[in-house]
Amino acid sequence: MSETGTEIETPHGPARVYRHEAERPRALLQLGHGAGGGFGAPDLIAATEAALAAGVSVAQVEQPYRVAGRRAPAPARQLDAAWLAVAGQLRGDELPMLFGGRSSGARVACRTAAEGGAAAVLCLAFPEHPPGKPERSRQEELDGVEVPALVVQGERDPFGRPVARGRTELATLAGDHSLKADTAGVARVIGEWLERTLPVL
Template sequence: MTTEVATPHGPARITRHDAEGEARAVLLLGHGAGGGVGAPDLLATAGTAVAAGLHVVLVEQPYRVAGRRAPAPAAQLDAAWLAVVEHVRAELPLPLLFGGRSSGARVACRTATEGGAVGVLCLAFPVHPPGRPEKDRLPELAAPTVPVLVVQGRTDPFGRPEPAPGREVVLLRGDHSLKSDTPGLRAAVADWLTSHFGALTPAR
């Protein structure tokens, strides 16, 4: 089910995939800067979450809906994301997990506290621009105060974060696309969801 959601920066688009059986939470997933919600790692993660008893909402930022390839500034991305969060929370009164790949993972981290996320799932978090390790975004990754999972390619030119208190990091073979080890990606996501959120009460 795909619908548009009004945000301060134009309409966003959401595609909802319902859990198999009773849902215990909702996972919102955002796309990367230059890609869409059809990225293989996003689809693999969505399928894994649905099978684990979560509704999944794939979120397309307004700039993508408008047909622009260049991403909007961070403040606009965050504001649009939070507008979607409020829409989803009104429709599905369940615990919310935030997630996304690359730029979408940054948005999820930056908004986790304000948006009331219970966990954050980062696919290919871009620690720094390729070849620019001095421009790191680790403060964004450290911002959430809830459990965080980072799934990263071992040869990702955007860097590899280290584990930290509350942050698990799973390294898979391959690069920033996370296409090389889909079974490993699914296993990492399933294990994390089960270990941290398996006790959430399903909706009745």
């Protein structure tokens, strides 16, 4: 996979996009990282490979705060604005566009799906609540997604387990928030979901 990124200007500084092209693309997946990690995360590697195998090109989006070398994530509104700015630049053909991400990136994908015109949403390790604080639920972000969505969650994730409602599916795998215990499972459930979902987009 290419490691050459392209910078795209956003209202909060440049984001960096790493493109991975499927041979005969059926869709484009805009994929976001977690709050403190990059695209070396095992589940993001598995998701990218599964998407490419299903004929879905992938645009991995590095948020401006990470491009600038900061560790602490930007506020949600800045993350969302930067994400949508990138989506506006990437949307150049008639292929369906999917939003996806890991942890914090999954939340961004959910919050922006409607405004960004996403045809489907992929959530890896959706952080349902902060560890030990189930009363601080983020379920409403997932419930706001009106297009087909897949949540891939570790069965021992300290960030909890969201509820699948509407057009959302939940796949629970062995492991914790990292989803690295069963990367083959991550790739499998994503591939199966894409094969079910793409024909109806």
